[in-house]
Amino acid sequence: MNSANTLSPFFEPTGIAIVGARSTAGFGYTIPSNLKKQGWGDRTFLVNPNGGELHGMPVYKRLADVPHSIDLALVIVPAPAVPGILDDIGRLNIKHVIVMSAGFAEAGESGKNLQAETKKIAETYGLNVIGPNCVGVVNTANRFSTAEIMPEVYTPGKLAVIAQSGVFGHNILERINEYGIFISKAVTLGNRLTINEIDMLNYFHQDPDTDMIVMYIEGSENGRLLGQTLKKITPDKPVIVLKSGRTTEGRAATESHTGSLSGEDVLYDGMFAQTGAIRAKTLDELTALTRVFATQPLPKGKNLGIITGSGSMGALATDSAINNGLSVQPLSNETIKKVKEGAPDWMNVKNPLDVGPSGLFPKGFSAMMEDPEIHMVLAIITIPYVVYQPRQASTTIDAAFFASSTPLRERTWPKPFLIAVVSHKQLVGIFKTSTEPNIPVFTSPEKATRSLASLWRYHHWKKEHE
Amino acid sequence: MNSANTLSPFFEPTGIAIVGARSTAGFGYTIPSNLKKQGWGDRTFLVNPNGGELHGMPVYKRLADVPHSIDLALVIVPAPAVPGILDDIGRLNIKHVIVMSAGFAEAGESGKNLQAETKKIAETYGLNVIGPNCVGVVNTANRFSTAEIMPEVYTPGKLAVIAQSGVFGHNILERINEYGIFISKAVTLGNRLTINEIDMLNYFHQDPDTDMIVMYIEGSENGRLLGQTLKKITPDKPVIVLKSGRTTEGRAATESHTGSLSGEDVLYDGMFAQTGAIRAKTLDELTALTRVFATQPLPKGKNLGIITGSGSMGALATDSAINNGLSVQPLSNETIKKVKEGAPDWMNVKNPLDVGPSGLFPKGFSAMMEDPEIHMVLAIITIPYVVYQPRQASTTIDAAFFASSTPLRERTWPKPFLIAVVSHKQLVGIFKTSTEPNIPVFTSPEKATRSLASLWRYHHWKKEHE
Numbered sequence: 001m002n003s004a005n006t007l008s009p010f011f012e013p014t015g016i017a018i019v020g021a022r023s024t025a026g027f028g029y030t031i032p033s034n035l036k037k038q039g040w041g042d043r044t045f046l047v048n049p050n051g052g053e054l055h056g057m058p059v060y061k062r063l064a065d066v067p068h069s070i071d072l073a074l075v076i077v078p079a080p081a082v083p084g085i086l087d088d089i090g091r092l093n094i095k096h097v098i099v100m101s102a103g104f105a106e107a108g109e110s111g112k113n114l115q116a117e118t119k120k121i122a123e124t125y126g127l128n129v130i131g132p133n134c135v136g137v138v139n140t141a142n143r144f145s146t147a148e149i150m151p152e153v154y155t156p157g158k159l160a161v162i163a164q165s166g167v168f169g170h171n172i173l174e175r176i177n178e179y180g181i182f183i184s185k186a187v188t189l190g191n192r193l194t195i196n197e198i199d200m201l202n203y204f205h206q207d208p209d210t211d212m213i214v215m216y217i218e219g220s221e222n223g224r225l226l227g228q229t230l231k232k233i234t235p236d237k238p239v240i241v242l243k244s245g246r247t248t249e250g251r252a253a254t255e256s257h258t259g260s261l262s263g264e265d266v267l268y269d270g271m272f273a274q275t276g277a278i279r280a281k282t283l284d285e286l287t288a289l290t291r292v293f294a295t296q297p298l299p300k301g302k303n304l305g306i307i308t309g310s311g312s313m314g315a316l317a318t319d320s321a322i323n324n325g326l327s328v329q330p331l332s333n334e335t336i337k338k339v340k341e342g343a344p345d346w347m348n349v350k351n352p353l354d355v356g357p358s359g360l361f362p363k364g365f366s367a368m369m370e371d372p373e374i375h376m377v378l379a380i381i382t383i384p385y386v387v388y389q390p391r392q393a394s395t396t397i398d399a400a401f402f403a404s405s406t407p408l409r410e411r412t413w414p415k416p417f418l419i420a421v422v423s424h425k426q427l428v429g430i431f432k433t434s435t436e437p438n439i440p441v442f443t444s445p446e447k448a449t450r451s452l453a454s455l456w457r458y459h460h461w462k463k464e465h466e
Numbered sequence: 467m468n469s470a471n472t473l474s475p476f477f478e479p480t481g482i483a484i485v486g487a488r489s490t491a492g493f494g495y496t497i498p499s500n501l502k503k504q505g506w507g508d509r510t511f512l513v514n515p516n517g518g519e520l521h522g523m524p525v526y527k528r529l530a531d532v533p534h535s536i537d538l539a540l541v542i543v544p545a546p547a548v549p550g551i552l553d554d555i556g557r558l559n560i561k562h563v564i565v566m567s568a569g570f571a572e573a574g575e576s577g578k579n580l581q582a583e584t585k586k587i588a589e590t591y592g593l594n595v596i597g598p599n600c601v602g603v604v605n606t607a608n609r610f611s612t613a614e615i616m617p618e619v620y621t622p623g624k625l626a627v628i629a630q631s632g633v634f635g636h637n638i639l640e641r642i643n644e645y646g647i648f649i650s651k652a653v654t655l656g657n658r659l660t661i662n663e664i665d666m667l668n669y670f671h672q673d674p675d676t677d678m679i680v681m682y683i684e685g686s687e688n689g690r691l692l693g694q695t696l697k698k699i700t701p702d703k704p705v706i707v708l709k710s711g712r713t714t715e716g717r718a719a720t721e722s723h724t725g726s727l728s729g730e731d732v733l734y735d736g737m738f739a740q741t742g743a744i745r746a747k748t749l750d751e752l753t754a755l756t757r758v759f760a761t762q763p764l765p766k767g768k769n770l771g772i773i774t775g776s777g778s779m780g781a782l783a784t785d786s787a788i789n790n791g792l793s794v795q796p797l798s799n800e801t802i803k804k805v806k807e808g809a810p811d812w813m814n815v816k817n818p819l820d821v822g823p824s825g826l827f828p829k830g831f832s833a834m835m836e837d838p839e840i841h842m843v844l845a846i847i848t849i850p851y852v853v854y855q856p857r858q859a860s861t862t863i864d865a866a867f868f869a870s871s872t873p874l875r876e877r878t879w880p881k882p883f884l885i886a887v888v889s890h891k892q893l894v895g896i897f898k899t900s901t902e903p904n905i906p907v908f909t910s911p912e913k914a915t916r917s918l919a920s921l922w923r924y925h926h927w928k929k930e931h932e
Contacts, residue, residue, distance in 0.1 A: 079812075102812050102822070103811065103812040106777070106812070106814070107811065107812035107813075107814065108812075108814065111812065148850070148852050148853065149850075149852055150850075150851060150852045150890065163778075164778070165776060165777060165778040167775060167776035167778065167779070167848045167850075168776060168778040168779070168848075170848075170850040170852075171776075171848060171850070171888045171889060174850055174851055174852075174889055174890040175888075175889075175890070175891075178890075178891050216778065218778065218781060242782075244778060244781035244782045244785055245781060245785065246785040246789065247784065247785045247788040247789060248788075249784045249785075249787075249788045249793075249794050250781045250782070250784040250785035250788065251781075252784075253777065253780045253781040253784045253794075253816075253818050253820075254777060254778070254781040282782070282786070282910060282912040282913075283779075283782060283888065283910040283911065283912065284909070284910040284912065284913065309633060310631060310633035310634060310637075311572070311631060311719065311720060312629075312630070312631040312633065312634040312682065312684065312710060312720070313633070313634070313749075314719045315684060315710035315711060315716045315717075315719040315720040316708075316710045316716070316748070316749060318713065318715045318716040318718075318719045319710055319711065319712040319713045319715075319716035320748070321715075322713040322714075322715045322716065323712065323713060327715075328715050328719075345569065345573065345574075346545075346568055346569045346572065346573035346574075346577065347573075348572075348573070348574065350719075352719050354719075356568070382633045382634075382636075382637060384614070384615075384616075384633070384636040384637070384640055385616060385640055386614050386615055386616045386636075386640070387614065422637045422641075422749065423637060423640055423641075424616065424640040424641070424644075425641075425644050443750070444748060444749040444750040444753075445749065446748040446749065446750065447748075447750065
């Protein structure tokens with residue numbers, strides 16, 4: 001419904017009114033304070049019928065009293081007061097509104113009626129409304145956030161997040177930062193009074209700060225248009241989607257939540273597959289895919305090279321790679337020759353390459369990285385910490401496994417490369433410190449292979465559609 | 467092939483000979499030292515043709531020179547020397563042998579021949595041989611270990627581990643300890659010259675120190691007998707199995723490893739299902755199932771109560787629960803009544819129960835725990851850390867969520883209870899400290915629901931077969 005650039009006041013407002021600012025605990029208290037802290041004090045204007053002062057800022061009794069032009073209104077008042085406020089907003093010709101208040105379609109019959117009434121007012125004035133029942137937006141580039149977030153979330157990155165649920169959006173932000181991945185912008189949609197996931201997809205498609213999009217939805221009101229939109233975007237930017245409501249019971253659970261109808265899941269499954277969107281099956285997978293897509297180049301083919309110190313782990317990784325559509329082809333003669341130099345008799349030089357305790361991990365790794373027929377590499381570290389610990393003082397994991405004194409976080413390769421450390425948590429920690437965010441470290445081989453398979457499928461789609 | 471009690475010298479030897487003790491780096495150097503450190507110095511006797519002394523212990527030139535009766539021999543010599551050593555062992559009437567040396571069936575044609583030759587000698591003397599190509603055994607009760615393990619692995623627990631691969635066995639031990647779960651005994655089978663997974667299952671079935679068994683195999687030489695054995699054991703003790711070789715390529719990967727033929731995977735799938743064994747699909751799932759089975763009672767039915775601060779997470783958990791065979795039934799009138807007291811208007815009291823920011827988490831949790839129609843509970847914590855952090859000084863997670871000042875690790879319930887913390891890693895850490903090992907904390911809802919579904923299926927099997 002909106003052309004992309006009409007949404008920019010949500011992320012780059014020039015004057016913000018907070019209707020419902022107040023001195024008691026809650027968003028009305030913390031958001032003005034946060035905005036001031038992030039340097040938005042001179043463009044933030046507080047409104048509450050009681051007037052007075054808050055966080056050293058004047059509080060205006062009526063929106064009309066604000067002595068500055070306003071292009072974004074945040075509404076944090078009890079639900080029944082929202083229609084009246086929206087009427088004020090409309091009459092003052094403010095076009096962009098975030099309604100954070102809960103108590104609408106997610107809260108039973110009377111809430112549904114209230115939402116319908118509110119929607120009518122929004123339509124009358126042609127308002128763009130995010131929410132109700134949301135925590136609004138984040139823009140890291142200018143440190144503008146209507147949500148309370150951890151300081152590190154403000155670090156600018158290339159990932160845009162669209163979340164139907166406020167809490168969910170929050171969770172994603174707090175979680176991906178742990179892996180050194182940061183966002184460009186985030187939006188929580190709530191009950192989608194006028195602005196929905198399709199508007200936001202179009203906006204982030206055009207956003208120069210955004211390279212990829214992660215989206216959580218419970219359903220869409222217009223599946224066909226969502227599909228068309230995704231198909232247009234995915235050749236340019238990957239879109240990773242987590243959708244709940246796979247089962248009737250799961251759909252019933254969401255209906256009380258953001259008041260949306262989630263529809264038949266099987267239709268969504270087909271739609272995502274046909275539009276190049278990457279569907280995560282679980283929350284864990286969403287995180288894994290985000291880490292891999294945000295850091296790895298696309299593979300030129302589907303042949304996975306696996307190097308490991310354990311035949312068992314090589315087998316588990318192979319099973320998972322094959323089951324997810326990758327191939328694990330025999331090594332080329334040249335690579336076999338390179339690895340066999342200095343290899344003990346018992347070592348079977350093949351793919352997956354089990355180097356056992358031969359000390360040939362660095363050599364095998366380099367040979368796989370150099371082999372143009374290997375399109376992506378998974379290194380599975382299996383050394384027990386009790387064995388690695390005594391060597392810790394005299395080596396680094398970079399030298400011991402990856403044939404270089406340069407930490408992995410500073411090296412790049414033209415093919416995807418993931419690490420799975422199946423060992424003590426201390427050793428996992430040592431790897432993460434040396435590698436992330438550049439090379440994601442997983443703690444089991446299967447999560448890595450599934451992510452690589454998605455990377456390959458996306459590359460394949462992109463090649464056919466760009 | 468062995469009745470259970472004939473295997474006890476592997477775990478409770480009275481005299482151990484280490485054939486291949488040596489002063490250069492490797493198992494021959496570290497194992498004598500470890501055994502001495504753990505109090506086994508007076509029952510450990512070192513053998514090496516060079517004689518001399520090691521770690522302050524005499525080294526005998528021949529096994530026959532050892533001045534003490536020996537009931538367990540550890541063999542750590544180059545593969546070609548193993549048949550000769552086994553002949554010595556047989557002639558001295560020692561019946562239990564662990565061959566750690568690699569270079570047998572896993573190492574190509576000549577290794578296969580060497581293994582066949584070794585097997586013939588073992589059969590001639592009626593030897594019980596664990597290995598070759600393994601790291602032997604661990605018994606925490608008497609701190610006897612032929613593997614190098616982290617000090618905490620010696621903590622006695624109730625879980626027995628059977629791993630075909632030595633590295634894999636090691637990984638499991640180092641990983642589960644992180645969650646406060648400890649083992650009774652472990653065995654790594656390697657190439658299974660005479661002792662195989664069936665022998666070990668029978669032994670652990672009878673072992674009073676063992677309550678449950680975790681097993682990793684690449685295949686079995688006698689699938690029918692494995693099935694019969696599992697069927698006998700599972701009504702008494704749960705057996706969790708991870709089997710690699712799901713795909714042809716994965717099977718090919720294992721064939722070079724411990725020299726076993728892994729067989730058609732689909733047959734194993736049916737066999738595990740028909741014998742009450744719990745098959746983990748991935749390494750991650752093996753860990754999750756182990757944590758849940760080791761700590762939770764069996765559920766009396768399949769109705770899951772979900773309490774959360776986010777409707778989205780409730781929906782994801784419901785989807786996963788239903789897809790895995792659980793039910794998420796409406797709340798009883800009594801439970802609804804209990805929760806509705808003091809609930810805000812917008813709160814929809816149902817299952818999954820999304821308490822939002824109402825502060826009713828403790829009340830909802832208690833009501834679900836008290837409801838006899840709810841057979842297991844999943845609490846999904848979604849509070850952003852930025853919101854919890856300021857409250858940290860004045861509350862505990864036990865009070866804030868679980869209606870008690872007693873830490874969760876000290877409380878018990880007659881029904882399974884898991885927690886998923888979908889938030890910042892700091893908050894995950896706070897939960898783990900308060901709850902584990904008593905209540906496993908996951909970081910996504912789906913892993914928890916899948917584990918609960920396995921718990922229910924096992925209970926159902928047990929009821930029908932005991």
